[in-house]
Amino acid sequence: MQSVYLDYNSTTPTDPDVVEAMLPYLREQWANPSSAHNPGNQVRRAIDRAREQVATLIGAAEPSEIIFTSGATESNNTAILSAIETLGAHASVITSPTEHAAVIGPVQWLEQRGQSVKWISVDENGQPDLEEVTSALKESPAALASFMWANNETGVLSPIEQLAEAAAEADAMFHTDAVQMAGKMPLSVKELPIHMLSLSAHKLCGPKGVGALYLRKGTRMKPFLRGGHQERARRAGTENVPAIIGFGKACEIAQKTMEQESSRVERLRNRLEEGILSSCKGAQLHGGGAQRLPNTLNIGFQQLDGEAILYMLDDQNVSVSTGSACESGSLEASHVLKAMGVERTYVNGAIRFSLGKYSADQDVDTVLERLPAIIDRCRSLAPQIKDES
Ligand SMILES: Cc1ncc(COP(=O)(O)O)c(C=O)c1O
Structure with missing residues (x-):
């Protein structure tokens, strides 16, 4: 049975060219980039090339x-904790409840320790209320505003330009988690007043366990990991060299192919979206009223259990993700959809389909062939779930 992978927002297959680029740094060029000898210098130069490749993808100066x-979990923690350490105990964090756990976690940790946190409401598409952001900024003597560029569950884009400019007007720091955006759509960080931006390699066909924090020149920072001079004493610890090289290569490939790839993937996503909405009863699109990433589709199936749909699809070799299983593996309903005000009857039955580089028309055909029968079967098995919303 043909298997279909539509969970690219969770992680992506590693591009074979990325693997090839990494291999010499596992086999031959294993020297420590901090060493003063020749082999060490060669590895350090390779890291610097990767740094250029990452900088080019996001338009860093x-x-x-x-x-x-x-x-990105480390990048987000570093950005948030460093900003608060430099701004001081009186500073506020301004963010939204639809952020990834890697932002919500450190922000809640600060809140529990008495830091002021302003959670901004979002509209039905998950976009933060700009007026609320502006007044929160006005009320804060010093602030860090942190808003994700693209949501991992719905693909909805935040109005980053307006958010960053509002922060700049208030003399606040601005951080964005651009994990899902980078490599899928063009972005140029130097054109916006963004101080910090988080990236992760495994979302753009690079290896896992490596990411980056963009830190605008002149931005004060306190390292999250201390105890070494690596990364100009901004992140201690011997570098994960093969992964960094792979990350650089993945950025270079994404840079070259993004334009063509994003329209190809968007066409597939739209075909999948139309097909599901027209062939499955009680299906509702989430985030469709806003600009979205070209690859992401979040659909709620009324009164059904997303987990059950996921496992039935899995049984037929189709890999997707639910909108409800949070990162901790608990069955908590999606905090993103809840914040958007989606009715509970759809939140529980939400499925995220996320496409990417190796997705093809055949994958869409397979899902459109298998899903309607699964939905019908779930409906025939499901106890009538009461609408608690
Ligand atoms: C929006 C977003 N931020 C942060 C992360 C965490 O990234 P990493 O796996 O590199 O720690 C993810 C991954 O799921 C994500 O989607």
Whole structure:
């Protein structure tokens, strides 16, 4: 049975050219980039090339603005905790409830320790209320505003330009989690007043366990990991060299192919969306009223259990993700859909389909062949779930 992978927002297959680029740094060029000898210098130069490749993808003014990390979870933690350490105990964090757990976690941790946090409401598409942001900024003597560029569950884009400019007007710091945006749509960080931006390699066909924090030149920062001079003393620890090289290569490939790929993937996503909405009873699109990533589709199936749909699809070799299983593996309903005000009867039955580089028309055909029967079967098995919304 043909298998179909539509969970690219969780992680992506590693591009074979990325693997090839990494191999020499596992086999031959294993020297420590901090060593003063020749082999060490060669590895350090390779890291600097990767830094340029990452900087180019996001339009950073200088490669030195890129700090390699272990992934976006570390980048987000570093950005938020560093900003608060530099701004001081009186500073506020301004963010939204639809952020990824890697932002919500550190923000809640700060809140529990007495830091002021302003959670901004979002509209039915999950976009933050700009007026609320502006007044929260006005009320805060010092602030960090942190808003994701694209939502991982719905693909909805935030109005980053307006948010960053509002923060700049209030003299606040601005951070964005651009994990789902980078490599899928063009972005140029130097054109916006963004101080910090988080990236992860495994969302753009690079390896897992590596990411980056963009730190605009001149932005004050306190390292999250201390105890070494690596990354200009902004992130201690011997670099994950093969992964960094792979990340750089993945950025270079994304840069070259993004324009063509995004329209190809968008056409597939739209075909899948139309097909599901027209062939499955009680299906509702989430986030469709806003600009979205070209690859993401979030659909709620009324009165059904998303987990049951996921496992039935899995049984037929189709990999998707629910909108409800949160990162901790608990069966909590999606915090993103709840914040958007989606009715509970749809939140529980939400499925995220996320496409990517190796997705093809055949994958869409397969899902459209298999899903309607699964939905019918779930409906015949499901106890009538009461609408609690
Ligand atoms: C929006 C967003 N931010 C952060 C992360 C965490 O990234 P990493 O796996 O590199 O820690 C993810 C991954 O799921 C994500 O989708």
